[in-house]
């Protein structure tokens with residue numbers, strides 16, 4: 001299966017378990033790989049036939065800000081379900097990193113894979 005991907009997307013959103021985290025925005029870094037056949041778009045050079053990574057990047061930050069949660073696990077799961085249903089994505093791999101969370105780690109995060117590779 002072909003892939004369309006977004007790597008290292010930095011978003012600012014409210015996320016965290018602790019009370020102080022609910023009062024601020026923090027940086028999350030999103031890596032997303034989406035299964036998609038690119039041939040229909042490529043054959044006629046048509047954006048409409050593929051996954052628009054620019055539109056999806058904006059949608060990710062909007063979704064995170066409209067659906068604040070405590071855990072990055074919850075955000076990953078809900079965001080994956082949203083993207084799959086909104087854009088008819090059959091399979092995706094999603095990483096959510098929270099680089100500011102552990103001061104002596106480069107980053108921490110979760111990675112999930114959902115759906116079926118066709």
Ligand SMILES: Nc1nc2c(c(=O)[nH]1)N=C([C@H](O)[C@@H](O)CO)CN2
Pocket residue numbers: 015016017018021070071072073098101102
């Ligand atoms: N596996 C996780 N561990 C932790 C999370 C999380 O979302 N998933 N969150 C926190 C706090 O919000 C933390 O980021 C504050 O520094 C702690 N552990």
